[in-house]
Amino acid sequence: MTAEIESPAGGRQQKVQSAEVGVGILKALAELAPATSLSKLAEHVGMPASKVHRYLQALVDSGFAEQDVATNHYGLGREALQVGLAALGQLDVLKIAAPHLVALRDELNETCFLAVWGNKGPTVVYVEQSIGAVTLVTQIGSVLPLLSSSTGLVFNTFLAANETAALRELESASLSAKQLKEVDKHIKEIRSTGVHQIHGMLMAGVNAVSSPVFTMGNKLAGVLTVVGSASVFTSDVQDVAAKQLLKTTQAISARMGGTLPT
Template structure:
């Protein structure tokens, strides 16, 4: 019996290289001056020679994906690119996208997490995803979290205008949740610096959390992701895990259309 060669497993799908290069050319138009990009800039950002970049740009101009200003010679995205972008935005479901990324993260970390948005009564849990570590808590879908003292609340304080959050803070203080404005300001500064917020049992005894922001295409806070663990497990939230949690939120934000931090 003759032997049969078994094909190697290919880690990446076969693709058309010219299309991938063309995508780099289009992306290069997003990285330079809003008034348009010179040929040299497109070539530099896409890793092509000027002659190669020029051929791709000419093809995109003919297709309506790129426009060239006759007076300056600069290139910018054309009407077809705008139409495609608007069509993509119209089909986006930010919460579905954020949920998908959170589910993947929790499956990887084998723990429980939640997704929250701003509701009528402040930060509100809209997704509760059980993971590999059993956690006993009264929180559930529909629960509201305090702005003061919770990692989720810290993100809303940091990324939402004070006019949106102030009334909720006053309501919390009327119910006995009181953290000084100076301490809240320090927490906001910390969240801005680190890019995430964390708590150890301050909201639910025995429960620790790391929360990260998910932004939309207008750089607004669309939702927050929180990863939970038992607070007695002091080593669970290692630097590597926190970096992975932040990466998941960044990827979710980019999938929604977030342009990146400025």
Template sequence: MNVEDSAETDREQGFVQTITVGYRLVQALEQGGRGQTLKAVAAAADMPSWKAYPYLVSLARMGIVVQNPDTLCYGLGPGAAMLGLSAISQADVLSLAPEKMQILQDQVQLPVYLSVLGNLGPTIVRKFDWDSQLLVTMKLGHVLPLMSSGTGAIFLSYLPLHQLTGIIRQETGRDPDLAAIEEIVTRTRRDGVAVSERAFDLAFCSVSAGIFDHEEHLVAAITILGIKGRTDLSLESRAAELVLDTTRDLSRTLGSST
């Protein structure tokens, strides 16, 4: 079979071989870091050097790959960086989160909420209710308190205080209690999640974790809600582990290294 026949067969199977081979080399460069020899790149991509070389030449012409003229070693080029930044800029937590939230809800069988910071405080913008577990559900647009909720603790812990001062004053009727805020921030950053034993009112509990973008800025929080005394949402609970896994996965999709 000649090259054209092979390419045609690959197209019929749903892909073009040249693209998949080139991508294997890009992945090898991504995982191996800058300054890799032709032999090392080819080995990482599981192909002979003679096959890898023309692909690397083509990728270099597009700026996806660069070659050091002195060492002749390869690395990812500015074209690869632009592709990565473009993918990150097109990622939207409001569109990415629901699928992950649905999976999380299926795992914990409890209500799951996504909140972002609004003018009045953390605001629920996506939700997956679980009616058989709770007698009430939170409405879209519901604003959660910064100082007395797990969701609020996430925003307090990862956003600059000056951005939240007005909201805290409106919420509490006084200036921020710096000692109380420091305690919340220390605990939340240490644990990675925020647990509340008095979510919404004394009958409920919750566990929350944050979602971060490529600049490591907090963009949203995911919260699981349960009934106090009937639901284990402690730091050691499976739910706490799952919500942290979910937010970390979403953060990585948005370009975070956390």
């Protein structure tokens, strides 16, 4: 009788341990994103490669991981993305910003998106697409550069320096002294106006306007950006968009109990 009682408990404990290992491997895939080799993943989690491989196969079969057939490297799969997006959906900024982005897109007929700060930097989490060409920066999950995109520069301006330090140092190494001075000018402009316009900075022929959203304590919650083709999203149109975007981010910030720091 005792054995019959203990056996199911032991089975449950083993399942719990297996689940913990699987979750640990998923976390490691996220930390090593966008992709990593089996050997590096095994080293990262401190487990034998053969054991990690068994778990990876189960994760691939369930859609939580995927393997690049060309490189054999592993990364997060579609199901993991869905879970991540569902978690992001619990964030107040996404819930509150979504209807505002719809209205902004309808008014401007330009693509509008929300980015939040992720483990790799400014990450697009919600998009309202205009009728027209889709650009690479408007895909959910896209990670934008910190110092060479309108969205990134707003994050660089208002996030705590220690949060952006590693990425800022990495990107600064590839910029000239003149470009770094330009970054400083952008930061001053963003701080004084709360909105930032870029002409073809990240992608030639693509213009963008970005503005921050703040929550209680005037903490940066995210950045809203309007992006469009330079042939249509001209300077005059961009100026109008900047005014409307600023009104939108101010309304969202007020709803979240925040305001632009002075």
